[in-house]
Amino acid sequence: MAKPVHSMIRVLDEARSLDFYQRAFGLEIADRIAFPDFALIYLRHPSSPFELELTVNFDRTEPYALGDGYGHLAVVVDDVAAEHARFAQEKLTAGPLRELNHDGKLLARFFFATDPDGYKIEVIQKGGRFA
Secondary structure, eight states, X not given: OOOOOEEEEEOSOHHHHHHHHHHHHOXXXXXXXXXXXXXXXXXXXXXXXXXXXXXXXXXXXXXXXXXXTOOOEEXXXXXXXXXXXXXXHHTOOBOXXXXXXXXXXXXXXXXXXXXXXXXXXXXXXXXXXXX
């Protein structure tokens, strides 16, 4: 049986990305492995063993083109409205609060945050399918 352990994204500025993911989602460095040309930084939240791997290529100077295949990462929070307000207060990029309904029932309340490299992170109200 396979166990998901991490998802990886490439980032341009390590310090800027670490600041964003710590302030936005409380992710802390679980490990940092430096090689001559690049570094792998594994971020984790205390509530979950799943990690976000940031790959930093030291010689990269241009932002990455995200293309049209990338979707998003997702996190759940206890109070999405309060989290949305906190993002605004922290000056973290967040889109509008939205609701997704299916068959006349609320499926999710959420907003999308954008990290410094343009990656989208869906912030979902905890409950139902997203408990």
